[in-house]
Amino acid sequence: MPFSAVVSQLLISCPGDVTESDLAVVRNAITRWNGTYGERFGAVVLPVSWNHNAAAEFGRPPQESINEQLVDRCDICIAIFANRIGTPTASTESGTTEEIDRVNKNGGYVGILRSVRPADTRSIDPDQLGRLRNYLDDIKTNSLVLEYEDNVTLAANVEQILVAAVSRNRGRAEVQLASPSAAKAQYAEIWPRTTSEEKVRTNSRGQVSSSRNWYIALFNSGKAPARNVKFDVKDERSGDDVPWRIIVSDVDTPFDVAVLAPNSEVRFPVALGMGMPVQARCVVTWDDDRGRQTNEATIRLV
Incomplete structure (x- = not known):
C-alpha cells in the first residue's frame, strides 16, 4: 500500500581505504531499514556518495x-574511517x-563509524593513521564514534544511526508544522544500543588471553538534558523481562540515570551467562520539556 513519507538524503563519506564490501553493507542496511521501518516512521532514506552520484565538472576544485x-x-551523513x-x-x-x-553546520545528523577489522600492517601509512587518530581524539568530546569489526556490527550501527537521525528530523518537522515559533525548542533524544570492549591479559608465563x-549504552543525541532516565530489557515476542544481568547501581533509586546531558552517553555492564538470549528489545524512557518520552530498539549481544 502507498504511504506518505519524508525523504532524506544520506551522504556516505569515507577515505579510499574503506572497502567496497563495507560500503555495500551500509547500502544494504539502508535498503533494509527503508523496507522494515519506512512506513512506521513515515520516512525514506536515499543514500548518495560522490563516486555514485557526483557529476564530472571542470574548472574548480573537486571538493x-x-x-x-x-x-x-x-x-x-554516515562517515566511515x-x-x-x-x-x-x-x-x-x-x-x-x-x-x-x-553537514553538521547545516543542522544535519552525522554518525561516525570506525573499522577495527584486522588489516595488513604493511599496507597502512603511518602518517595517515597518526593523523586519523589525532582527529578522532580531537572530536571525542563532541562525537560518539562507533567501532565495528564485522558485517553484523556495521549493519546494526547503521540502523541505529538511521533511527536516531530520522526520529530527530521527524520531530523537528512536526514541531515546525505545529508552531513555527516553537521550532527553536530543544529536546532530549535517547536511543539504546550495545557496545563491547576487548580486554587482553598476559599471565606470569607470558600467555596471552582475551x-x-x-555494555548497554544510552546516548542522548538531542540538544537538551534528559531527566529521570529509565530503561528495561524485554523479550521481543512475549514482552517479558529478559534475564540479562545488568549492573545498574548499588544505590536504590527510582531512575537509572538522574540527568543525561546532551551529546553524552552512559553505559551499564552486562554480565553474560549460559543460556542468555542474545537479542532483546530495550525500552528507554525519560523526561524533557515535552513530558515523558519513550524510545525502543532491538539490541544484540553479538
Missing part, C-alpha cells in the same frame, strides 16, 4: 563540486572531515 552537488543537500584520514582539502584535514563539518566485556 567544491561535491559540496554543491551532494553534501549541502544531505540531511544525514579505517586507517586513513584521506586527502587534505583547501580548508580541512580531508574531504571526509570537510563533509562531516558541512575476553570481551559487554
Whole structure:
C-alpha cells in the first residue's frame, strides 16, 4: 500500500581505504531499514556518495563540486574511517572531515563509524593513521564514534544511526508544522544500543588471553538534558523481562540515570551467562520539556 513519507538524503563519506564490501553493507542496511521501518516512521532514506552520484565538472576544485552537488543537500551523513584520514582539502584535514563539518553546520545528523577489522600492517601509512587518530581524539568530546569489526556490527550501527537521525528530523518537522515559533525548542533524544570492549591479559608465563566485556549504552543525541532516565530489557515476542544481568547501581533509586546531558552517553555492564538470549528489545524512557518520552530498539549481544 502507498504511504506518505519524508525523504532524506544520506551522504556516505569515507577515505579510499574503506572497502567496497563495507560500503555495500551500509547500502544494504539502508535498503533494509527503508523496507522494515519506512512506513512506521513515515520516512525514506536515499543514500548518495560522490563516486555514485557526483557529476564530472571542470574548472574548480573537486571538493567544491561535491559540496554543491551532494553534501549541502544531505540531511544525514554516515562517515566511515579505517586507517586513513584521506586527502587534505583547501580548508580541512580531508574531504571526509570537510563533509562531516558541512553537514553538521547545516543542522544535519552525522554518525561516525570506525573499522577495527584486522588489516595488513604493511599496507597502512603511518602518517595517515597518526593523523586519523589525532582527529578522532580531537572530536571525542563532541562525537560518539562507533567501532565495528564485522558485517553484523556495521549493519546494526547503521540502523541505529538511521533511527536516531530520522526520529530527530521527524520531530523537528512536526514541531515546525505545529508552531513555527516553537521550532527553536530543544529536546532530549535517547536511543539504546550495545557496545563491547576487548580486554587482553598476559599471565606470569607470558600467555596471552582475551575476553570481551559487554555494555548497554544510552546516548542522548538531542540538544537538551534528559531527566529521570529509565530503561528495561524485554523479550521481543512475549514482552517479558529478559534475564540479562545488568549492573545498574548499588544505590536504590527510582531512575537509572538522574540527568543525561546532551551529546553524552552512559553505559551499564552486562554480565553474560549460559543460556542468555542474545537479542532483546530495550525500552528507554525519560523526561524533557515535552513530558515523558519513550524510545525502543532491538539490541544484540553479538
